[in-house]
Amino acid sequence: xxxxxxxxxxxxxxxxxxxxxxxxxxxxxxxxxxxxxxxxxxxxxxxxxxxxxxxxxxxxxxxxxxxxxxxxxxxxxxxxxxxxxxxxxxxxxxxxxxxxxxxxxxxxxxxxxxxxxxxxxxxxxxxxxxxxxxxxxxxxxxxxxxxxxxxxxxxxxxxxxxxxxxxxxxxxxxxxxxxxxxxxxxxxxxxxxxxxxxxxxxxxxxxxxxxxxxxxxxxxxxxxxxxxxxxxxxxxxxxxxxxxxxxxxxxxxxxxxxxxxxxxxxxxxxxxxxxxxxxxxxxxxxxxxxxxxxxxxxxxxxxxxxxxxxxxxxxxxxxxxxxxxxxxxxxxxxxxxxxxxxxxxxxxxxxxxxxxxxxxxxxxxxxxxxxxxxxxxxx
Numbered sequence: 001x002x003x004x005x006x007x008x009x010x011x012x013x014x015x016x017x018x019x020x021x022x023x024x025x026x027x028x029x030x031x032x033x034x035x036x037x038x039x040x041x042x043x044x045x046x047x048x049x050x051x052x053x054x055x056x057x058x059x060x061x062x063x064x065x066x067x068x069x070x071x072x073x074x075x076x077x078x079x080x081x082x083x084x085x086x087x088x089x090x091x092x093x094x095x096x097x098x099x100x101x102x103x104x105x106x107x108x109x110x111x112x113x114x115x116x117x118x119x120x121x122x123x124x125x126x127x128x129x130x131x132x133x134x135x136x137x138x139x140x141x142x143x144x145x146x147x148x149x150x151x152x153x154x155x156x157x158x159x160x161x162x163x164x165x166x167x168x169x170x171x172x173x174x175x176x177x178x179x180x181x182x183x184x185x186x187x188x189x190x191x192x193x194x195x196x197x198x199x200x201x202x203x204x205x206x207x208x209x210x211x212x213x214x215x216x217x218x219x220x221x222x223x224x225x226x227x228x229x230x231x232x233x234x235x236x237x238x239x240x241x242x243x244x245x246x247x248x249x250x251x252x253x254x255x256x257x258x259x260x261x262x263x264x265x266x267x268x269x270x271x272x273x274x275x276x277x278x279x280x281x282x283x284x285x286x287x288x289x290x291x292x293x294x295x296x297x298x299x300x301x302x303x304x305x306x307x308x309x310x311x312x313x314x315x316x317x318x319x320x321x322x323x324x325x326x327x328x329x330x331x332x333x334x335x336x337x338x339x340x341x342x343x344x345x346x347x348x349x350x351x352x353x354x355x356x357x358x359x360x361x362x363x364x365x366x367x368x369x370x371x372x373x374x375x376x377x378x379x
Contacts, residue, residue, distance in 0.1 A: 001026070001027060001028065001029050002027060002028055002029070002092055002093065002271070003028075003029045003030075003031050003089075003090050003091045003092050003093075004021075004028060004029070004030060004031065004091050004092070004093045004094070004095060004118075004271065005030070005031050005032035005033070005034075005051070005053075005085050005086065005089050005091040005093075005094045005095070005110075005115075006018070006030070006032070006033055006034070006094075006095045006097060007034045007082060007085060007086060007094065007095065007096045007097060007098045007103060007106055007121075008034065008035070008036070008095075008096070008097035008098035008099065008103075008120075008121070009033040009034060009035050009042065009045055009097075010035040010036065010038040010041045010042055010045070011036070011097055011098070011099065011202055012097075012202045012205075012263070013095070013097035013120040013146065013263065013267065014033075014035075014095070014097045015041075016263050016264050016267055017095050017097065017118075017267050017271075018030075018045060018048075018049065019264060019280075020264050020267050020268045020271060021049065023279075023280050024277060027277075028271070030049040030050070030051045031051055031052055031053070031089035031090055031091040032051050032052065032053040032054065032055075032084075032085035032086075032088075032089040032091060033045055033046065033049070033051045033053075033054045033055075033085065034054065034055040034056075034081060034082050034085040034086075034098070034106075035054070035055070035056050035057070036056070036057050036098075037056070037057050037058075037061060039056060039061050039064055039065050042054065042056060042065060043065055043068045043069065046069050046070070046073055047069075047070075050070070050072075050073070051073060051089075052072070052073065052074065052089060052090075053073070053074045053075075053076065053084060053085050053088065053089055054069070054073055054074070054075055054076070054085070055075070055076040055077055055078075055081025055082055055084060055085045056075070056076075056077050056081065057077065057078065058077055058078065059077050059078070061077065062075050062076065062077035062081075079102070079105060079106075082098070082102070082103075082105070082106040083105060083106050083109045085106075086106035086107065086109050086110040086113075086115070087106075087109040087110050087112065087113040087115070088113075091115055092115060092116060093115060093116045093117070093118055093144075093271065094106075094107075094110040094115045094116070094117055094118065095117075095118035095120065095146070095267075095270075095271075096110070096117060096118065096119055096120060096121040096124065097120040097121060097146070098121055099121070099123075099202065099204050099205070100121075100123050100204070100323075100327050101123045101124075101126075101127045101320075101323060101324065101327070101369055103121035103123060103124050104123070104124050104127055104128055104132075104365075107119075107121065107124045107132065108128075108131065108132065108135060108362075111132065111135050111136050111139055111141045112135065112139065114139055114140070114141060115141065116141055116142045116143075116144065117136070117141065117142070117143050117144065118144050118146050118267070118270040118271060119143050119144065119145055119146055119147075119150075119225075119270075120146035120147065120267075122147060122217045122218060122220075122221045123217065123323050123327075125220065125221045125224045125225065126217050126220045126221060126319050126320070126322070126323045127319065127320045127323055127324075127365055127369065128320070128362065128365050129220070129221075129223070129224035129319070130224075130359070131361075131362060131365075132224070133224050143225060144269075144270035144273055145221075145225055145266070145270065146263075146266050146267055146270050147218060147221070147266065148244045148245075148261070148263060148265070148266045149170045149171065149218055149222075149244055149245040150218065150221060150222060150225055150245075150266075151244070151257070151265075151266030151269055151270065152243075152244035152245035152246070152256070152257035152266075153168050153170075153222065153225075153226060153245050153246075153247055153257075154225075155257045155269070156245070156246060156247040156255040156256065156257055157226070157247055160247075160249065160255075162226075162227070164249045164250050164251075165226075165228070165232070165247060165248075165249060165250075166232070166248045166249055166250050166252075167228075167232040167233070167234060167247075167248050168222060168226065168228065168232065168233055168234070168245065168246070168247050168248070169234040169235070169236050169245060169246050169247075169248070170215065170218055170219065170222060170233065170234070170235050170236075170245050171235075171236055171237075171238035171241070171243050171244060171245055171246075171294075172212065172215045172235055172236065172237055172238065172297070173209065173237075173238065173239060173240075173241045174212075174237050174239055175206075175209035175210035175211070175212065175214075176192060176193050176194070176195050176206070176209070176210045177192070177193070177210050177340075178237070178239060182301065182341075185340055185341055186339070186340075186341060188340045190333065190334055190336060193206065193207050193210045193333075193340060194206050194207070203334060204327075204330055204331075204334075207330045207333060207334065207343075208326070208330065210340070211302075211304045211326075211330075211340075211343055211344060212302035212304050212305040213304045213305075213308065213326050213330075213343075213347075215235055215302075215305055215308075216304055216305045216307065216308020216309070216312075216322070217308065217323065219233050219235065219305075219308055219309060219312060220308060220311070220312045220319050223312055230309060230312050230313050235297045235305065236294055236295070236296065236297060237294065237295040237296070237297060238292070238293065238294050238295075239293055240289065240291075240292055240293065241261040242258055242259070242260070242261075242284065242286075242289060242292055243256050243257075243258050243292065244256075244257050244258065244259065244266075245257065258284060258286075259281075259284050260281065260282055260283075260284050262281040262282070264279065264280065264281050265279060265281055303344050303348070304326075304343075304344050304347060307322060307344075307347060307348065307351065308322060311351065314356055315356075315358060316356045316357050316358040316359065316360055317354070317356055317357045317360050317364060317365060317368040318351070318354060318356050320360075320365050320368045320369055320372065321350055321351055321354040321368055321369075321372040322347060322350075322351060323369075324350075324368070324369045324370075324372035324373045324376065325346055325347045325350035325351070325372050325373075325375070325376040326343070326347050327373070328346070328372075328373050328376035328377055329342070329343040329344075329346040329347060329376055330343060332346075332376075332377075345379075346376050346379050347376075349375075349379050350372050350375050350376050350379070353375060354368075354372065
């Protein structure tokens with residue numbers, strides 16, 4: 001029986017992870033759960049999966065849920081609670097599914113404790129890729145990708161020599177506004193942006209998909225996961241989200257991973273690797289799909305993706321600043337403080353004022369993150 005903990009258990013990836021666990025109940029033991037502010041759902045999860053430790057965002061919420069939990073479940077809160085659930089249980093693997101750079105400290109703590117990582121929190125590698133990957137190597141810890149695109153690349157590379165890889169291509173649905181011109185984007189609403197045509201995801205990642213920031217974060221994450229230079233990473237528009245990504249080898253052969261858009265597939269593969277288990281997901285019928293479409297990426301139409309590549313090539317704290325500015329800009333858009341197009345303007349202005357540190361330590365990364373957020377709030 002594999003023991004796991006889940007950071008972000010009440011979010012989209014967290015709930016789907018628990019759905020996979022439910023399908024194979026005799027194969028998994030949930031040791032810990034960490035949530036944000038959804039106290040009601042966390043209480044239900046605790047009663048169903050009986051973890052030894054749980055964490056929630058604040059002390060007040062911790063006190064609120066404690067009377068409703070079994071006496072055998074320890075309750076923690078805040079950043080310290082995240083670290084406790086990540087590193088302080090008997091879990092062999094920690095699924096990091098919290099949103100944003102808040103997942104960095106807990107992920108590092110889990111790696112330090114020798115736990116394998118099911119990585120759904122791409123911001124961890126975006127903000128501190130060199131620290132995370134070097135610590136994982138030192139501790140002998142595996143980073144198993146949960147993003148559908150990175151899982152696809154991981155699967156395509158199985159059994160292949162990395163030296164034979166000519167390049168990888170990450171597919172992008174194009175998000176909620178893929179068929180709109182720049183002019184049409186001026187008046188789009190929050191409600192419009194949250195209507196993703198293919199995937200069911202949380203609000204922040206759905207907005208990131210529409211701006212193509214999400215794909216930019218995936219490019220930076222792929223650089224660290226697969227140790228590839230940015231010149232070997234490509235992005236292509238694929239509206240159907242059937243081909244999740246593909247790898248080209250030096251002999252011009254291409255291996256792709258296909259499937260219906262369902263996150264339970266990459267989640268389960270990360271949890272069960274190197275084995276494949278039966279899945280509750282629907283099989284793909286290419287005859288039903290009929291046609292698959294691909295289109296070269298337009299970096300003028302999607303400037304945030306261009307900025308991500310530029311920050312990735314620059315390295316250092318540039319990617320930290322990119323991520324921090326975006327998190328604040330998206331939050332402001334969701335709160336209806338700014339328009340959709342202002343998201344990219346805020347990111348660009350923060351980057352214009354950024355002083356890059358090429359090989360930052362954790363303190364420098366945290367300071368860059370704080371400064372970039374403060375600036376993004378003022379713009």
